[in-house]
Structure formats: structure tokens, C-alpha cells
Amino acid sequence: MDTESILTNLSSEQLEELLKQKKEKERRTALIRKEAYEGIRAELLQRIEQKVRAVSGDVKGLFDFIVNETGAFYEVMKEYGQLRKIDQMSFLIPSESFRIEVKTNKVKKFDERADIAASRLIEFLQDWIKQSNKGSDDPMYQLAMMLLERNKYGDLDYKSISKLYELEQKFGSEEYSEIMQLFRESNIVEGTETNFYFWEKTPLGVWRKIEPSFNRL
Numbered sequence: 001m002d003t004e005s006i007l008t009n010l011s012s013e014q015l016e017e018l019l020k021q022k023k024e025k026e027r028r029t030a031l032i033r034k035e036a037y038e039g040i041r042a043e044l045l046q047r048i049e050q051k052v053r054a055v056s057g058d059v060k061g062l063f064d065f066i067v068n069e070t071g072a073f074y075e076v077m078k079e080y081g082q083l084r085k086i087d088q089m090s091f092l093i094p095s096e097s098f099r100i101e102v103k104t105n106k107v108k109k110f111d112e113r114a115d116i117a118a119s120r121l122i123e124f125l126q127d128w129i130k131q132s133n134k135g136s137d138d139p140m141y142q143l144a145m146m147l148l149e150r151n152k153y154g155d156l157d158y159k160s161i162s163k164l165y166e167l168e169q170k171f172g173s174e175e176y177s178e179i180m181q182l183f184r185e186s187n188i189v190e191g192t193e194t195n196f197y198f199w200e201k202t203p204l205g206v207w208r209k210i211e212p213s214f215n216r217l
Contacts, residue, residue, distance in 0.1 A: 101197040108158040113186035121179050
């Protein structure tokens with residue numbers, strides 16, 4: 001007897017029970033697939049996280065090593081009169097096939113009042129999006145939050161904060177203006193930023209930058 005004939009001879013209760021069993025089987029199959037997927041995802045994340053954290057630690061160790069070694073050699077350069085001027089901070093350490101470039105730039109920074117201003121601005125923006133039809137998808141909110149991001153040293157970026165001043169009229173808020181004034185008052189500190197660059201000479205005699213960055217590979 002074929003399947004169609006069997007189904008024809010079944011009562012409505014039996015058909016309903018078969019349908020229920022079929023749905024339950026499909027549900028269990030879907031659950032098994034979901035659990036398998038989530039298991040694979042969890043394992044992948046765990047393996048990658050372990051590698052990333054290990055490499056991040058190595059990179060931090062490399063950074064500290066380079067800072068200490070180049071700093072010590074800088075003192076040697078001063079002692080042997082290898083600097084063009086007394087206050088020179090940027091310098092080059094070359095060999096025939098490899099060289100290290102240490103570049104130090106003056107940068108404008110903020111004092112502790114900027115941290116207070118940043119906290120107040122975040123609170124202001126969170127209250128502001130509650131009244132916005134777009135919520136956190138509002139471009140003004142997203143732009144302001146992006147400009148509040150800190151650099152690799154944990155400092156606020158002077159150029160980004162300066163762009164926040166340009167939004168003052170668009171927000172049209174006394175609270176926002178007070179926060180911007182606090183940022184302006186805190187912008188009284190000048191610091192230095194040091195970057196390290198590494199170069200290698202190719203077989204063709206061309207200097208090529210070595211960039212130990214994951215996204216540069």
C-alpha cells in the first residue's frame with residue numbers, strides 16, 4: 001500500500017498526531033543543527049582569542065623592548081655627539097640592510113577636565129537620542145561618539161575634539177556649549193608622541209617599510 005493510501009485511511013486525530021511528530025522531529029533537527037553551529041562558533045572564538053591574547057602580549061613586550069633599547073641608545077648618541085641639536089628627539093639608527101626610525105612629534109593634549117567633559121558629553125548624547133526619532137542610528141550621535149574615541153595611548157585626539165566644536169550650533173544646546181567650553185579650557189597641555197618605523201633594503205636596493213601590523217600582512 002502506498003503512502004497516499006495509508007494517509008487516506010487515517011483518522012483526523014491520527015493525521016494530527018503524525019503532523020505533531022513531524023514538527024517535533026523538525027524542531028529537534030533544527031535544535032541539533034543550532035547547537036552544532038554554536039559549538040563550532042564557540043570553539044573558533046576560543047582558539048582565536050587564545051592566539052590573539054598571546055600575540056598581543058608578545059607585541060606589548062616588543063614595544064617595551066624597543067622603547068627601552070632605543071631610549072638607552074639615544075643617551076649614547078647624545079654622549080658621542082651624534083645628535084644635530086641638544087633637544088633633538090627624532091633620530092635614525094641605520095645599517096646596510098635594516099634601519100630604525102624614531103619620530104617624535106609635538107601634540108596638543110588635554111588635562112583632567114577633558115575626562116569630565118567627555119563623561120558629561122556621553123550623558124548628554126544618551127539623553128539627546130532618547131528624544132531623537134532615529135535613536136542611536138542618528139548620524140549626529142554616531143559622529144559625536146566616534147569623535148570621542150581615544151587613541152592607542154588612551155588619550156583624546158585633539159583634532160577629533162576640535163570637530164566637536166563645529167557641532168555646537170547644530171545641537172543648539174546650552175549644556176552642549178558648556179561641555180565644549182570645558183574641553184577648550186582643558187586644552188592647555190602640550191605633549192609628545194613617539195612612533196617607531198622599521199625599514200629593510202630589498203635585493204634591488206630599495207628601502208621598504210616593515211609594518212608589524214596584522215592588517216598590513
